[in-house]
Amino acid sequence: MARPYEPASLEQKWQKRWKEEQQHKTREDHAKPKFYCLEQFPYPSGRLHMGHMRVYSIGDIIARLKRMKGYQVLHPMGWDAFGLPAENAAVKYGAAPSKWTYENIAYMKQQLERVGFSFDWSREVTTCSPEYYKWTQWLFLTFYERGLAYRKKASVNWCPECSTVLANEQVIDGLCWRCDSEVTKKDLEQWFFRITDYAERLLKDLDNLPGWPEKVRTMQRNWIGKSEGANITFTIPELDDEPVNVFTTRPDTLYGVTYMVLAPEHPLVPRLIEGKPQAAEVRDFMERMKKESDIARTSADAEKVGYFTGAYAKHPLTGDQIPIWVANYVLLDYGTGAVMGVPAHDERDFAFARKYNLPIKAVINPLDENFLVEEIGVDSPYTDDGTLIHSGPFDGLPNREAIKAIADHLQKLGKGGPAVSYRLRDWLVSRQRYWGAPIPIIYCDNCGIVPVPKDQLPVLLPEDVVIDGKRNPLTTSESFVSTTCPACGGKARRETDTMDTFIDSSWYYLRYTDAANDQLPFDKEKVDKWLQVDEYIGGVEHAILHLLYSRFFTKVLYDAGMLSYEEPFRSLLTQGMVLKDGAKMSKSKGNVVSPDEMIEKYGADTVRLFILFAAPPERDLDWTDTGVEGSHRFLHRVWRFVEGNAALFKGDVPAPRPDQSAAAKELYRMTHFATKKVTEDIGERYTFNTAISTIMEMVNKMYAYPEDADRGTLAFAIERLLLLMAPITPHIAEELWEMIGKTESVHKQSWPDYDPAALVQDEVEIVIQINGKVRDKLIVPNGLSKDELAALVADHERTKALVQDKTVRKVIAVPGKLVNLVVG
RNA sequence: GCCGGUGUGGCGGAACUGGCAGACGCGCUUGACUCAAAAUCAAGUUCUCGCAAGGGAGUGGGGGUUCGAGUCCCUUCACCGGCACCA
Numbered sequence: 001m002a003r004p005y006e007p008a009s010l011e012q013k014w015q016k017r018w019k020e021e022q023q024h025k026t027r028e029d030h031a032k033p034k035f036y037c038l039e040q041f042p043y044p045s046g047r048l049h050m051g052h053m054r055v056y057s058i059g060d061i062i063a064r065l066k067r068m069k070g071y072q073v074l075h076p077m078g079w080d081a082f083g084l085p086a087e088n089a090a091v092k093y094g095a096a097p098s099k100w101t102y103e104n105i106a107y108m109k110q111q112l113e114r115v116g117f118s119f120d121w122s123r124e125v126t127t128c129s130p131e132y133y134k135w136t137q138w139l140f141l142t143f144y145e146r147g148l149a150y151r152k153k154a155s156v157n158w159c160p161e162c163s164t165v166l167a168n169e170q171v172i173d174g175l176c177w178r179c180d181s182e183v184t185k186k187d188l189e190q191w192f193f194r195i196t197d198y199a200e201r202l203l204k205d206l207d208n209l210p211g212w213p214e215k216v217r218t219m220q221r222n223w224i225g226k227s228e229g230a231n232i233t234f235t236i237p238e239l240d241d242e243p244v245n246v247f248t249t250r251p252d253t254l255y256g257v258t259y260m261v262l263a264p265e266h267p268l269v270p271r272l273i274e275g276k277p278q279a280a281e282v283r284d285f286m287e288r289m290k291k292e293s294d295i296a297r298t299s300a301d302a303e304k305v306g307y308f309t310g311a312y313a314k315h316p317l318t319g320d321q322i323p324i325w326v327a328n329y330v331l332l333d334y335g336t337g338a339v340m341g342v343p344a345h346d347e348r349d350f351a352f353a354r355k356y357n358l359p360i361k362a363v364i365n366p367l368d369e370n371f372l373v374e375e376i377g378v379d380s381p382y383t384d385d386g387t388l389i390h391s392g393p394f395d396g397l398p399n400r401e402a403i404k405a406i407a408d409h410l411q412k413l414g415k416g417g418p419a420v421s422y423r424l425r426d427w428l429v430s431r432q433r434y435w436g437a438p439i440p441i442i443y444c445d446n447c448g449i450v451p452v453p454k455d456q457l458p459v460l461l462p463e464d465v466v467i468d469g470k471r472n473p474l475t476t477s478e479s480f481v482s483t484t485c486p487a488c489g490g491k492a493r494r495e496t497d498t499m500d501t502f503i504d505s506s507w508y509y510l511r512y513t514d515a516a517n518d519q520l521p522f523d524k525e526k527v528d529k530w531l532q533v534d535e536y537i538g539g540v541e542h543a544i545l546h547l548l549y550s551r552f553f554t555k556v557l558y559d560a561g562m563l564s565y566e567e568p569f570r571s572l573l574t575q576g577m578v579l580k581d582g583a584k585m586s587k588s589k590g591n592v593v594s595p596d597e598m599i600e601k602y603g604a605d606t607v608r609l610f611i612l613f614a615a616p617p618e619r620d621l622d623w624t625d626t627g628v629e630g631s632h633r634f635l636h637r638v639w640r641f642v643e644g645n646a647a648l649f650k651g652d653v654p655a656p657r658p659d660q661s662a663a664a665k666e667l668y669r670m671t672h673f674a675t676k677k678v679t680e681d682i683g684e685r686y687t688f689n690t691a692i693s694t695i696m697e698m699v700n701k702m703y704a705y706p707e708d709a710d711r712g713t714l715a716f717a718i719e720r721l722l723l724l725m726a727p728i729t730p731h732i733a734e735e736l737w738e739m740i741g742k743t744e745s746v747h748k749q750s751w752p753d754y755d756p757a758a759l760v761q762d763e764v765e766i767v768i769q770i771n772g773k774v775r776d777k778l779i780v781p782n783g784l785s786k787d788e789l790a791a792l793v794a795d796h797e798r799t800k801a802l803v804q805d806k807t808v809r810k811v812i813a814v815p816g817k818l819v820n821l822v823v824g
Numbered sequence: 825g826c827c828g829g830u831g832u833g834g835c836g837g838a839a840c841u842g843g844c845a846g847a848c849g850c851g852c853u854u855g856a857c858u859c860a861a862a863a864u865c866a867a868g869u870u871c872u873c874g875c876a877a878g879g880g881a882g883u884g885g886g887g888g889u890u891c892g893a894g895u896c897c898c899u900u901c902a903c904c905g906g907c908a909c910c911a
Contacts, residue, residue, distance in 0.1 A: 213828095213829090214828065214829075215828055215829060215905075215906080217828090218827060218828045218829090218905095218906070218907095219827095219828080219905080219906050219907085220906095221827080221828095221906095221907095222826090222827065222828090222906055222907040222908090223906080223907075225907070225908090225910070227910070227911080229911080246911080247910090247911065248911060249910090249911065250911085261911090304909070327909090328909085329909040329910095329911090330909085330910095330911075331909090331910070331911090334910050334911075335910070335911060336911095338911090339910095339911045340911080341911095342911095346911080347825085347909090348909050348911080349911085351909090352909090421910080421911085423907080423908095423910065540905085543905095543906085544906085613836095613837095613848085613849070614836060614837085614849085614850095615836065615837070616837080619830095619836095619837090621836085622835090622836065624835085624836075624850070626835095626849095626850055626851070627835095627836070627849075627850060629850085630849055630850055631849085634849085636863095636864095637864095640864085680840085681840095685840070687838095687840090689836090689837070689838085689848085689849095690837095690838065690839095690840095690847085690848080692848080692849090693837090693838075693847065693848035693849075694847090694848080695848095696848055696849075697847075697848065700848090703865085765844085766844095767843080767844050769843085769844090769891085769892075771891075771892090772843095772890095772891060772892045773892095774844055777844075809891090810891060811891090812843095812891050812892075814843060817843050817844090818843055818844075818892090820843085820891055820892065821891090822891050822892095
C-alpha cells in the first residue's frame with residue numbers, strides 16, 4: 001500500500017525535531033572554515049509576504065549547503081522593530097507600539113519556523129528591546145565622542161504626513177520614502193552624522209567590492225556624486241574685498257567668465273543688495289524661492305530665473321568687473337553655493353546669458369579646424385575640448401592641461417586651488433517620533449549639550465506619553481524630559497528626538513556575532529571571527545540607504561578600533577521582486593498571494609522549490625499558480641519514485657555496478673554530473689533554478705531506468721538525490737531519507753563529492769559542419785585526437801555525399817564537440 | 825544629458841570558457857490506463873516550405889572579427905533602474 005506524500009504533517013514533524021535537537025544552532029568550531037550567511041532582517045509589519053519568502057529561501061539554501069559542506073555557519077535572524085507603523089497603529093487602534101510590535105514578532109517568527117528556515121534563534125536580535133537599543137545609544141555616544149555626531153540648524157526635509165524630518169536618502173523624487181507625501185523644507189536644529197567625512201573612502205572602497213552587483217556600486221557612486229575641479233576666490237571691492245568662493249569643474253574656462261551667480265539663500269546676498277535699486281525685487285525673489293519646493297525649483301525643465309544684485313566682483317586673474325546675480329538654479333548646499341558663469345562653454349550658462357543678455361566670451365578654440373571660433377556662442381555653447389585662447393599666459397594650452405595649470409596657479413596666488421565636491425550630504429539622524437531609540441543627550445543651561453554617561457544607558461523610552469500623530473510624543477512625558485545634568489547636577493532636560501531607525505539596522509549584523517554581550521555592543525574577537533558577512537541577501541531598494549549607512553558605520557567602528565574590517569559585506573546578492581500578473585503584489589491591485597495559504601495548500605517545500613526554480617535570484621519572479629502546481633507535481637513524482645523503491649534499502653544495499661549495462665553507466669554518470677552541477681550552482685553561481693532543473697533531469701532518468709538494470713546504481717542515485725535536495729526542500733528530503741532506512745538526519749550528512757572519472761562518457765556525439773552549418777551527427781569513441789576525428793569524418797559516407805566534388809580547404813576538429821569542413 | 829542593467833519560442837527561463845540555440849518547467853497536442861473524469865505514465869511541441877526524405881530562416885535592428893557568434897568588437901533601437909539646472 002503506497003503511502004501518499006502529505007507535506008503538512010511531515011513538515012511539522014521535522015520542524016519539531018530540528019528544534020528539539022537544536023540543529024540550526026551555530027556551532028563554533030575553529031577547526032572549520034566559517035561562513036556568515038545573512039539576509040536583511042524584516043520589519044515586523046504583521047505578516048510575511050512573498051518577498052520575505054524569497055529572500056529567506058535564498059539564504060536558507062546557501063546556509064544549508066555550507067553546513068553540509070563542513071563550514072561553521074552563522075545564519076541568524078532578528079527584527080528591525082522600531083519605526084513609524086507601530087506608532088500609526090497606536091493612533092489608530094490605541095495599542096501601545098511595543099505591544100503591537102511584539103505581537104507581530106511572535107506571529108512572524110512562527111511563520112518563519114513553519115517554512116523550515118534554518119535560523120539560529122539563540123542569537124535573535126530585536127532592535128526595539130532595551131538590551132539592543134542600549135548599544136545603539138552607546139554607539140551614538142561613540143560617534144559623538146569622535147566628533148561625528150553634531151547638532152546644527154539647517155533647512156531640512158520635513159514630511160508633514162509623518163510629522164518628522166527625513167534624511168536626504170529618504171526623500172525619493174521629492175516624496176517621503178515611507179508614505180509618498182510631498183516633502184517640504186523647514187529650518188530646524190537637528191542631529192547629524194558626519195558621513196561626508198567618509199565620502200572619499202565610501203567611494204573608493206566600492207572598487208574593492210567585486211562581490212557586489214555593478215548596479216548597486218553605480219547607484220552608490222552616483223549618490224556620493226564626486227566632482228573634481230577647483231575653488232576660485234573672487235573678491236567684492238565694494239565690501240572691502242570680501243572674498244566669495246565659487247566651485248567649478250572647468251577652471252580652464254576662467255577667462256571666459258562674464259557673470260557670477262549666487263544661490264538666493266547665500267549669506268552675502270543681503271549685504272550686496274543693500275541700498276541698491278534692485279534690493280526690493282531681489283528680496284521678493286528670495287522669499288519666493290524659500291517657499292518653492294526643491295523639486296519644483298531644481299527640475300531640469302524649470303525656467304531659469306535670475307536677478308542682478310547691482311553689485312560686482314573682481315575677477316581673480318584679469319581684475320575685470322563681474323556682475324553678481326542671484327538665480328533659482330544655484331543651490332546653497334552644493335559646492336560653495338556660488339557659481340561662475342561661462343556662457344560660451346556651458347549649456348546652462350549659455351541659456352541664462354541669452355535670456356538676460358549677458359556677454360558671451362569664447363576662450364576654448366575647438367580642435368576641429370572646420371569649426372570657426374566665431375561660431376561659438378552664436379547658436380550653442382562649445383563644451384568639448386580645445387585649446388585656450390584669450391586666456392593670457394595660458395593661451396595655446398590644451399584645455400585638459402589648463403584645468404590643472406590654472407587651479408595650481410590660483411593656489412600659488414592664494415586665490416583658490418584644486419577642490420573636490422560631493423553630492424552626499426551629512427546624515428540627518430534625529431526624528432520627532434516615539435518608536436525609536438532615544439538620543440542619549442541632555443541639555444543643561446549651565447553646561448550646554450551633555451552626553452549621557454555610557455554607564456547610565458539605556459535611556460529608556462517612557463510609557464507615559466501621548467501619541468496622537470501631531471506632537472513629538474517624548475515631549476509629552478514630563479518624567480522623561482526633566483532630569484539632572486550629569487556634569488553639574490543642576491536641573492536639565494533630555495533630548496526628545498529619537499534616532500532614525502536606519503541607525504538600528506546599520507550595526508545589527510555585528511550584534512549577531514555576540515548577541516548576549518552585556519558589557520559591549522560586541523566583542524572584538526567575536527566580531528572579527530565572523531566578519532565579513534560572506535553573503536548578504538536583500539532587496540535592491542536598500543542599495544543606497546541601508547547599505548551605504550552600514551558601510552559608513554563599519555568604517556567608523558574600524559577607525560575606533562572596534563573591529564578589523566572596513567567593509568561589512570564581502571558579497572551582496574540583490575534579489576528581484578515577486579510579481580503577480582506582471583505587477584508588484586499589492587493590496588490595492590488585489591494581486592497578493594499569501595504565503596500562509598500557499599504553505600497550507602502545498603506545503604513549505606513546494607513554495608521554496610517554486611520560488612527558487614521560477615527565476616534566477618536577481619531577476620523579478622512572476623508568481624504563477626500553474627508553476628506552483630508544477631513544482632508540487634515534481635515533489636510528488638520524487639516521493640512516488642523513492643517510496644516505490646524503498647524496498648531496495650531493506651537489508652544489505654547493493655553497491656553500484658555501473659559497468660553492468662549502458663543504462664546503469666548512464667544513470668551513474670548522471671548522478672555524478674548532477675552532484676557537480678548542483679554543488680556549483682548552489683554554492684558558487686547562485687543559480688538555484690539550474691540546480692533544480694538538473695535534479696529534475698536526474699529524476700527523469702531514474703523514471704526511465706529499466707526494471708532489470710543494476711539495482712545498486714539505482715540505490716546510489718536515490719540516496720544521492722536526497723542529499724542534493726536537502727538544502728532546497730529540507731522536509732521531504734529528510735522524510736525520504738528516513739524512509740530509506742537512514743537514522744541520522746540528512747542535514748548532518750557531508751555534502752557528496754563527485755568522481756570526475758565517472759563523468760567521462762565512452763562515446764560522444766559530435767557534430768559535422770560544412771562551412772559552419774550543421775549537416776550531420778556522428779557517434780564516435782571518446783578521447784579521439786583532432787587527426788583521428790578528422791580522418792573518421794573524412795571516411796564517413798554521408799560526409800562524402802555532402803562534400804561531393806568540392807574541395808575541402810580546411811578541416812577544424814574540436815575533440816568531443818565537432819568537425820567543421822570548409823569547402824569551396 | 826551622464827552612469828548602470830536587460831532584450832532568446834505562446835510563457836518563466838537555459839546555453840558558465842566562441843562550438844548542436846531553446847536544457848528544465850509551465851501551457852498546448854496526441855496516445856496508454858479508465859465505463860468516464862481526475863491523477864499518473866509515454867510521445868510530440870521555435871517559425872516556415874514539404875506527404876516525406878529534406879530544405880530555409882532564427883537570440884531587438886544594422887555592420888564587423890572568426891572555419892564557427894546568443895556569447896567578442898563597432899553602431900543603433902526599445903525597455904528598466906540610478907543621478908541630474910550638481911556648477
